[in-house]
Amino acid sequence: MSSIKIAGATVNQTPLDWSGNLNRIILAIEEAKKQAVEILCLPELAITGYGSEDLFLSYWYPKKATSQLALLLPYCKGITIAVGLPVRIQDKVFNCVAVIEDGEVKGFVAKQFMAIDGVHYEFRWFTPWKANEIIEIEFQEQLIPLGDLTFHHKNIHYGFEICEDAWRGKLRPGYQLCDRKVDLIFNPSASHFAMGKTALRKELIEESSAAFDCYYCYANLLGNESGRMIFDGEILLAKSGELLSRNRLLSFEDFQVCSFFLAPKTQKIAPIISKNEEFVQASALALFDYMRKSRSNGFVLSLSGGADSSSIAILVAEMVKRGIGELGLEDFCKKAGIKNFPISQNPEQELMKQLLTTAYQGTKNSSNDTFSSAKFLAESIGATFYHWEIDEEVNSYTSKIENAIGRKLTWELDDITLQNIQARTRSPIIWMLANINNALLLTTSNRSEGDVGYATMDGDTSGSISPIAAVDKQFILNWLSWAEKNLDRPGLAKVNSLQPSAELRPLERTQTDEKDLMPYAIIVEIEKLAIRDRRSPMDVYHILSDDLELDSATLKGYIKKFFQLWSRNQWKRERLAPSFHLDEFNVDPKTWYRFPILSGGFAEELAQLDQL
Structure with a gap:
């Protein structure tokens, strides 16, 4: 085999950003040429962005994508490029890779298998291609083959699996490519980020290269492309079961090009990082992309001093720290749309003051501990910090209702009402700050609260983006302890000393989240079985009765409470702010788990538990 240089490239794209998407691809091609690359593989649907949703169904959108492909051709002289785009043929749309050789399109390879699980709904937009079928389509007044194709470069025979094809x-x-005796398989992908997923991907690429006894090159999209899914920009090369190269993931750069000679020796392998580190790096990049792509000036956060809002404050701080560290101060500010970047000795703190505005909104039910925790944390990271009391507004709302119904509200009769009005009263004024700053309001609900509806609609659920809605509360609590030490965030010391509480009841009632619900560790175990694995209440009981040291009545009570709260609170999940997909599953009905808003609430299934 000729000793040639190939490369995978990742690009951070945005649907409908035609010129920006094209320019990032061109920059990647130019960088590949500088590295003397002969074949460059760009990700799946790189021209349009993977997250284009129902735009793929229109007639004009795939047509515009092919016109963008034509604009790309002059930049492909002297190199072979593989780049993803949608192709419409009559009433069907195919997910394709165009292969361009020395400025001419040689063929389109069509994806054969659609991703239809979890966050993916590809069958809604694309038609799978049949193996071994090839047709011709017209492109620039020429007939170009499209279908199940392979190609040759010098004496190298290569083909493609497109993302889901490989799974x-x-x-x-x-296997068919192996029968055709290809030397090299490219996998252009739009594979969503999830903590721990890169280890599975590494295993797949190694096993693929061993099974087919070939080189296997994988190239994934990068960044928070269109709001919810994050792409980690992973580029891998393996040969005959051995990983030869792997890049650093979740970059703040617009693109990366990783080149390698086709030689059976290890080149550069970036380490696989821990789940805690993956969470912060993915969230930091996702927040940065969401902020700049929404053309916002920063973030506003109702900082309660508790775990959820504090974790989000740290994620914004890490966004600034990591972005400056990778891009440099000037490029970070330029990319973020910040016109007057700081020139002080501590630009990170100055930027934090500009990009994150926080407010502690206390009531007579709030404690000095949470106020101190919020203030200490905000000051430690450099965020702007305000604080005020909302008792006057709460009392105004309450008195109007009392006058209308002719009685006083009491904690014995009106517990939920009196809690919720406090949470809802915080919403309008924090939205004012967001509007004044042209900033994104950050929502603080986590997945465990989403499971059971332990959140006030139009209160603590108000916001533009919900960064931690896809991870459970137990993970957040553990991560905060890790972050205090490993991210050098001493401002978390007070946060980590507090027991989670909504602080909506009078202090003498000693409200805690786990007293209201159940231990967070139990919620995690139930949700994994019920939501991730889609088990029945009875299945959940039998599995957990073996795994947990709980008496039967207590376990049954927790399971019944979870399923009842889950089913009656679907309407809340339908209205939650968009969230990042960060874990192996989430409860967002738009991306992972659809559930009826109205249902029988597992009544028969839960009744069976009482019969045991």
């Missing part, structure tokens, strides 16, 4: 076991196209 289909014995059905995957790789």
Whole structure:
């Protein structure tokens, strides 16, 4: 085999940003040429962005994508490029890779298997291609082959598996490519980020290269492309079961090009990082992309001093720290749209004051501990910090209702009402800050609260983006302890000393989240079985009765409470702010778990538990 240089490239794209998307691809091509690359593979649907949703169904959108492909051709002289785009043929749209050789399109490879699980709904937009089928389509007044194609470069024979194609076991196209004796398989992908997923991907690429006895090159999209899914920009090369190269993931750069000679020796392998580190790096990049792509000037956060809001404050601080560290201060500010970047000796703190505005909104039910925690944390990271009391507004609302119904509200009769009005009263004024600053309001609900509806609609659920809605409360609590030490965030010391509480009841009632619900560790175990694994209440009981040291009545009570609260609170999940997909599953009905708003609430299934 000729000793040639190939490369994978990742790009941070945005749907409908036609010129920006094209320019980032061109910059990646130019960088590949500088590195003397002969074949460059860009990610799946790189021209349009993977998250284009129902735009793929229109007639004009795929047509515009092919016109962008034509604009790309002059930049492909002297190099072979593979780049993803949608192609419409009559009433069907195909997810394709265009192969361009020395400025001419040689063919389109069509994806054979659609991703339809979890966050993916590809069958809504794309039609799978049949193996071994090839047709011709017209492009620039020429007939170009489209379908199940392979190509040659010098004496190297290569083909493609497009993302999901590689995850289909014995059905995957790789086996047919092996029968055709290819030397190299490219996998252009739009594979969503989830903590721990990169280890699975590494295993797949190694096993693929061993099974097909070939080089296997993988290139993924990068960044928070269109709001919810994050792409980690992973680029891998393996040969005959051995990983040869792997890049650093979740970059703040617009693109990365990783080149390698086709030689069976290790080149550069970035380490696989811990789940805690993955969480902060992915969230930091996602927040940065969301802020700049929404053309916002920063973030506003109702900082309660508790775990959830404090974790989000740290994630914004890490966004600034990591962004400056990777891009440099001037490029970070330029990319973020910050016109007057700081020139002080501590630009990170100055930027934090500009990009994150926080407010502690106390009531007579708030404690000095949470106020101190919020103030200490905000000062430690440099965020702007305000504080005020909302008792006057709460009393105004309450007195109007009392006058209307002719009685006083009491904690014995009106517990939820009196709690919720406090949370809702905080919403209008914090939205004012967001509007004044042209900033994104950050919502603080976590996945555990989403499971059971332990959040006030139009209160603590108010916001533009919900950064931690896809991770459970137990993870957040553990991560905060890790972050205090490993991210050098001493401002978390007071946060980590507090027991989680909504602080909506009078202090003498000693309200805690776990007393209201159940231990967060139990919620995690139930939700994994009920939501992730889609188990029935009875299945959950039998599995957890073996795994947990709980008496039968207590466990049954927790399970019944979870399923009842889950089913009656779907309407809340439908209205939560968009969230990042960060874990192996989430409860966002738009991306992972659809559930009826109205249902029988597992009544028969839960009744069966009482019969045991």
